[in-house]
Amino acid sequence: MKHFFAVLGALWALHFSAGAVKAETIRVVATLSTFADLVEKIGGEDVEVSFVAPPRFNPHFIEPRPGDVLKVRRADLFVHAGLDLEPWRYPLVDAAGKSELRPGGQRELDLSQGVRLLEVPAQVPTRAAGDIHIYGNPHYWLIPDNVRVMAVAIAEKLSEVDPVHSEAYQGRLRAFLDELDRRVEKWRQDAQGIRGKEAVAYHNDLVYLAEFLGLRVAQYLEPKPGIPPTPRQIQFLEGYIAERGIGAILQASFYPRGSSDSLARKTGAEVVLLCQNVGERPECGDYFALMDYNLSQLTSHFR
Amino acid sequence: MKKSILLAVLCLCCVFPHSVRAGAPPLDMEGLTAQMDELKALVVDLEAMVRSQQARLEDLEQANRALREGSVGPQVVLASPAPERAPVTAPGLSAFNPEIGMLADVTANLSQSRADTEGNDKLSVRELELIIGHDVDPYSRFDSTITFSDFEDVALEEAYITHWGLPLDLKGRLGRIRPKIGKASSVHRDQLDTVDEPLVVQSYLGVEGLYRTAAELSYFLPLPWERVTHEVTAGVMEGGIGEDGTLFGSTRRRPSLYTHLKNFVDFSDLTNLELGFTHLTGSKDADEHFEVNAVGFDATLVHYFTPQNKLKLQSELYLQNRDETDAGLDDNPWGLYALADYRLSPRFGIGGRFDFVEPVDNAVENPRDEDVAWNGYLTFYQSEFARWRAQYQHLEEADGGNDDKVFLQGTVAIGVHKHQLQ
Ligand SMILES: [Zn+2]
Numbered sequence: 001m002k003h004f005f006a007v008l009g010a011l012w013a014l015h016f017s018a019g020a021v022k023a024e025t026i027r028v029v030a031t032l033s034t035f036a037d038l039v040e041k042i043g044g045e046d047v048e049v050s051f052v053a054p055p056r057f058n059p060h061f062i063e064p065r066p067g068d069v070l071k072v073r074r075a076d077l078f079v080h081a082g083l084d085l086e087p088w089r090y091p092l093v094d095a096a097g098k099s100e101l102r103p104g105g106q107r108e109l110d111l112s113q114g115v116r117l118l119e120v121p122a123q124v125p126t127r128a129a130g131d132i133h134i135y136g137n138p139h140y141w142l143i144p145d146n147v148r149v150m151a152v153a154i155a156e157k158l159s160e161v162d163p164v165h166s167e168a169y170q171g172r173l174r175a176f177l178d179e180l181d182r183r184v185e186k187w188r189q190d191a192q193g194i195r196g197k198e199a200v201a202y203h204n205d206l207v208y209l210a211e212f213l214g215l216r217v218a219q220y221l222e223p224k225p226g227i228p229p230t231p232r233q234i235q236f237l238e239g240y241i242a243e244r245g246i247g248a249i250l251q252a253s254f255y256p257r258g259s260s261d262s263l264a265r266k267t268g269a270e271v272v273l274l275c276q277n278v279g280e281r282p283e284c285g286d287y288f289a290l291m292d293y294n295l296s297q298l299t300s301h302f303r
Numbered sequence: 304m305k306k307s308i309l310l311a312v313l314c315l316c317c318v319f320p321h322s323v324r325a326g327a328p329p330l331d332m333e334g335l336t337a338q339m340d341e342l343k344a345l346v347v348d349l350e351a352m353v354r355s356q357q358a359r360l361e362d363l364e365q366a367n368r369a370l371r372e373g374s375v376g377p378q379v380v381l382a383s384p385a386p387e388r389a390p391v392t393a394p395g396l397s398a399f400n401p402e403i404g405m406l407a408d409v410t411a412n413l414s415q416s417r418a419d420t421e422g423n424d425k426l427s428v429r430e431l432e433l434i435i436g437h438d439v440d441p442y443s444r445f446d447s448t449i450t451f452s453d454f455e456d457v458a459l460e461e462a463y464i465t466h467w468g469l470p471l472d473l474k475g476r477l478g479r480i481r482p483k484i485g486k487a488s489s490v491h492r493d494q495l496d497t498v499d500e501p502l503v504v505q506s507y508l509g510v511e512g513l514y515r516t517a518a519e520l521s522y523f524l525p526l527p528w529e530r531v532t533h534e535v536t537a538g539v540m541e542g543g544i545g546e547d548g549t550l551f552g553s554t555r556r557r558p559s560l561y562t563h564l565k566n567f568v569d570f571s572d573l574t575n576l577e578l579g580f581t582h583l584t585g586s587k588d589a590d591e592h593f594e595v596n597a598v599g600f601d602a603t604l605v606h607y608f609t610p611q612n613k614l615k616l617q618s619e620l621y622l623q624n625r626d627e628t629d630a631g632l633d634d635n636p637w638g639l640y641a642l643a644d645y646r647l648s649p650r651f652g653i654g655g656r657f658d659f660v661e662p663v664d665n666a667v668e669n670p671r672d673e674d675v676a677w678n679g680y681l682t683f684y685q686s687e688f689a690r691w692r693a694q695y696q697h698l699e700e701a702d703g704g705n706d707d708k709v710f711l712q713g714t715v716a717i718g719v720h721k722h723q724l725q
Contacts, residue, residue, distance in 0.1 A: 054572035057610045061687075065575060066532040066567040070523055073472065097467030097474050099441030132687075227686050228649035254610040256649065 026162045029075040031086045032059055034141055035111060035150075037278040037286050039079060042155050042172045046165040052092065055279035058254045059085060060132055060226060064092040072096035075107075077161050079154070082112030085138035109157045112138065115146040118207050133204065133225040139276065142294075143208035144184045147287065151176055183288055187212075190295050194302050198244060200237060200269075202229075202251035202260055205276055209294060217250065221259050229259040241267040248301050252276040272301050401437035402719035408432070408493055411711040428453045429712075430492065432460070434719075442468030448491070460514050469520075476519045476538075481512065483519065483536040483563045485581050485599045485619050487640075488512035488545075496615070496644045498694045498710040502658035502676055503621050503638030507597070509545015515559075516541045530569040537562040542585060549663040550597055550623065552587040559585030560593070577603040587625070596624040613646040623663065636661035638673070652682040662701050670703040688716045 028049040030036040036051035043049060050071055053062045072078060073096040080089050093102055100107040120136035132138075140146045155173040159166035195214035202221045210217040219240055221229040240246070241263070249260045249271045260271045274294045275284035284290035408430040429452060436446035448461040463478030481489050487504050492511060499505065500512050519538030526533060542557040544550055551559060564580045581599035586592055601619040608614065620639040627634055638660030646652045658676040665672060680694035694710040 056572060057607075065569055066523075066534060066565070067530065067569050070532055073523070094444065094465070097465075097472075099467065102438070102441070105441070228684075256609070256611045258648070 026076040026158070027074060028077045028079060028158075029072050030079040031081060031089055033278045033280075034287060034290070035079050035081070038147070038151055038176075039154055039158075041176050041286075042151060042169055043158055044168065044172050046162065046168055047158065052089075053086070053277075055277040056254055058252075059277065060087070062086065062088050064088055064095075068092060069095045072101060073098055075101060077101075077107050077109060077157065079109045079111065079157075081138055081140075082110035083117075083135045083138040084132050087132070107161060109153060111150045111153060112140065114149045114153060115140045116143075116149075118211070119204075137204060137207050139205040140208055141287075142206065142276075142291075143212045144180055144187075144291075145212075146208065147180065148177060151180075179288070183291065187291060187295055190299055191215075194298050197248075197302050198246050199248035199250050199272070200241060200246055202249070202255045205252065206250055206274065209274070213295075213298065215298070221249075221251075221263070234259060234263055237263060238266055241269055248272045248298075250274055253280055270301060272297050274298070401435050404434040404716060404718035406430070406432040406434065406493055406714065406716045409713045410498060411709075413709045414706060432491070432493075436719075439464065442466060471522065474521045476517070476521075479514060479516045480519065481514045482517050482538055482540055482561055483521065483565075483581075484508070484513060484561055484583065485563075485579065485621070486601045486603060486617060487619060493714050493716075496617075496642060496654055496682075497656055497678060497680055498692055498712045499696075501619065501640035501642070501656065502674055503619065503640055503660040505547070506638060506660045506662065506674070507548055507550040507621055507623070509548035511545060513545040513548065515543070532565075532567045534565045534567075535562070536565070550583070550587075551585040551595060552589065554586070554589040557586045557589065557592065559583065573607045575605050577601070594625065598622050598624075611646065611649055615642075615644040617642045617644075631667065632664060633661065636663050636665075650684055652684065653680070654682070655679045665701050669701050671699065671701045674701050675699045690714045 025046055025048045026043075028036075028039050028043065028047050030039055030049065030051045032053050033051045033055040036049045039047060039049045052064055052068045052071070053059050069092065072092060075096075075098075078093065078101040080086060090103075093108075098107075099105055102108065117136040117138075117140060119133065121134070141150065151173055155169045158169045162169075191213040196216070198216040198218070200219045200221070201217050204220050204222070204225050206217050209215070219237060221233060221237065223230055223233040246267075247269050249264055249269050251257075251260055251271065251273060252275065253273050254276075257271065263269065264271050273281070274297055275281055275290045278284055278286055278290055280290075281293070283293040407428060409426070410429045411426040431451040433449045433451070434447070435449075436444065438444045443464050443466045445464050446461060447459070447463070450458045450460045452458075459479055461479055461481065463476050463480045466475040466477070469475055481491070483489050485504070487495060487501050488508050489512075492500065500510060504512055517538045517540035519536060519540075521534055521536040524533040524535065538561050539558050540561065541555045542551060542559055543553050543555040561581065561583045563582075566578045568576045568578075570576065579599075579601040581597075581601070583597040583599070584593045585595055587595050599619060599621045601617070603615065603617045606614045618639060618641040620637065622635060622637040624635055638658075640656055640658045642654065642656040644652060644654035656676075656678040658678070659673055661673045676696055676698040678694055678696045680692055683691040685691065690713075692710075692712040692714075694712070696706075696708040696710070698706040698708065700706070
C-alpha cells in the first residue's frame, strides 16, 4: 500500500513538473515549413514549432497523416496560408477537432490576412479557371513585402496567445525586419541582370518573386493551375519560347521534370529549379537562404 | 475471349489521352497559328501592363491611406487589406451557408452474367451523391450524403453529427455513418482505387460496403512515440447488413458491435504503414444474440518514389466465426483481397486487385470452395475533380460459373467536396 501511494505521489509530481515545462513554451503547428521558419524566427526559444507538409512535396496536394492530426490537436496555435493553398487543412483540422483551431477560432492564424494578393479574379471564382488559385494567387510569400506583413501578424498572434513573452516576440520581430531590409537591398542589387527578362514556369507560383525581381513570367506548363501539362499546352509553349527567345523554364523541385525537360530539349531553353518552400532543397534552409538560392539560380542563368 | 476484352480495354484507355490532343491546330494552318500566337502575346503584354498599373494604383492608394491615418512609422506595414483582396469565401469560412457538393459516378458495366443487378450490361448513373455538411457549433459538425441512382430508390447513405467536445479528447459520431470497419468499407465508393468494392467486402458487408445507424467513439491512445499513432474506435450499430451482404441477418432490431484498432507508422515523409484490426459481432438469427463473430485485418503500405510516383499496397482479410455445423456449412468462411496501385504520373495510375472469398452458404456439391477474381485497371486523373477509370475483371465463381467484366467509370465532383481523413 505504501508503495502504491509512493508511485501515485511520483506520478502526481511528474504530471505537474511536465505541466510546468509546458507552460514555458507554446506549441505551434504550421501547414508549411516556410511559415514554421518565420514562426521560429519570431518565437525563438519560447515556441516549439512544427509543420505538416513535407517541403519536398507539392503544398497543394498533401495527404495529412494520423501523426499530423495528433500534432494539430496538441497545438496552441495553428498557422496556415488561408485561401485555397492547402485544401487538405480543412479535413485535418476537422479530424483534430479542437474548436479554437478551426476557421475563425481564437488560436488559428490565417497569414493571407493583410498581404497583397495578385491575380484576384474580378468575377465570382469558378473551377473552369482551374482547381486552385480561385481566390487569387496563394503563393504570396516569395515577395519580401508580404513576408513583413506575415511576420508582424505572427508576432501579434504569438503575443496574444502567450502575452508573457510578448516583449521577446516584438524584439525578435524588429531584428527579423531589420535583417530582411538589409537582405532586400542586396537582393535588389543582385537582381539587376534579371530585370525585364522573361521565363516560363511549370506552375503559377512565382508571380510574387517575379514582381519583386522585375522578371516576366506569364506562361505556364500547366494550362490552368493544378491541371497537369497537356500536349496542346506544350506545343503552344514551344512556339511561344522560340518566338520570344526565352531561355529559362522555372519550376519547384517537387514538380515532375519530364515535361520541362522535353520542352527544354526542343527549344534549347534551360530548366532552372527554384525553391518554393524552406527545406525543399538543402540550400534553402531558411527564408533568407531560400531567397538567396533562388536569386543565385536566376542570376547564374541570366548572366 | 479474355484477351480480346483486355485489348478492348486498352484501346478505350488510349482514347482518353488523344481526346486531350484533339484541339491542336492542324499543320496546314501555320499562318493562322502564327497570327494567333501574336495575338496571344499581345494579350499577355496587355495583361502585364494592366497588372503593373493596378499594382501601382494600389501602392498609391495604400500610401495615401497611410498618410491620411498618420501611421507612417518606421515600419510601414500593410496591415489593412489591399482593395483587391480576396473575398473571404474559402470553404468553411462562408458564414452560414452549408457546404454543398455533388458527385456523379457514371459507370458502364459489360458482363456475361444474366443477372439484372446494378448496372449490368448498361450505362448507368450508379450514384449521384448530394453531399451537405456544415459546422453546427464550435464542438460539432453535421454531414450527410443522399444517394440518387437510376437503378434504386433514393437512399440516405450518411447523416450524422461529429462531436469533439467530449471528455478525454474523445471524438464521437452519431447517426447514419459508414462505421470504421477495415479500410474499403469505411470510405465512400468514389474514394476506392477500383470501380467496385473488393469482393470480400461485397460478399460479407454489402455491395456498396456497410452503412448503418450507429453511435461511435474514437480515441487516440496517449503514447509518447513521435512516428507511431494508435487510434481505437468502438461503436454500436443497428442490426442488419449492407445490400446483399451475408455476415449478419436482416433483422435491424438486434444491434451489432464493432471495434477497430488502427496503428500507423510514419517511417519517413516517403513511406508509411498502417496496420488495422477489426472485430465485429452481431446476429444472423432473429432469435439469437451475437452468435456471429468476424475479425478483420488490414495492412496498407504507401511509398513515394518521387512526389508524383506513389505506390500503394493494400490488403484486407476477414474471417468469420459462427456455428453452422447443423446446416452442414463451413463454420469459418474467410476472404481477402490484395491491391497494388501505382501512380505513374500526375495524370495516370494503374493497378490490380486479387479477390478471394468463401461464400457463407456454399453448397457442398459446388465445384469450387471460393470465388476468385483478378482485376486490372487504369485511371486517368483529368483534374482534382474529374477522374476516369477502366477496369477489367475475370471472375471464377464457386458455383462453377466464370464471368468477364469490363467497367468504365467517370467520376465528377462539383461544389464543396471534402473527404474525411482516413
Ligand atoms: Zn499554386
